[in-house]
Amino acid sequence: MTLTLAATGFSILITIVILFQAALAAGMPWGEYAMGGKFPGRLPAPMRVACLIQIVILALLALIVLSKADILLPGWRELADVAVWFVVAFSVVASVLNLITKSVRERRIWAPVSILMLISSLIVALGG
Structure with a gap:
């Protein structure tokens, strides 16, 4: 039950991040909440493409966690x-970067999210 709850929590959080990245890629003016706040407002085209690449990576991370927890893709279990x-290492890096970012808005929103993703991915990693 704890493993399923942790994997589900991770998946919900990463879905929020994916939706945010999709909004940035679509041109939403939320640049101060991402990438260190370096691009306030709408992200430039290359950074919007980077958001699309991040979406693919984040979706793969979610699938790995869900597979490890035996929720999806049993053939991926090994x-x-x-x-x-x-995924755990990625979450550690994301947490550190979100804690040290110069963007106060980014830090306030994404540091707690990345820390929760770290905790939940670690529970899954250790639990199965």
């Missing part, structure tokens, strides 16, 4: 047993 540690 890969997920190892790859989940990449």
Whole structure:
């Protein structure tokens, strides 16, 4: 039950991040809430493409966690047993970057989200 709850929580949080990245890619003027706040307002085209690439990566991370928790893609389980540690490492880096960003708005919103993603991915990694 704890494993399923942690994987579900991770998936909900990463879905929020994916939706935010999709909004940035579509041109929403929320640049101060991403990428260190370096691009306030609408992101330039290359950064919007980067958002699309991040969406793919984030979706793969979610699938790895869900597979490790035996919720989706049982055929990925062997890969997920190892790859989940990449998810944990990714979450550590995301947490550190969101804690040290110069953008106060980004830090206030995304640091708690990334820390919760770290905790939930670690629970999944250790629980299965």
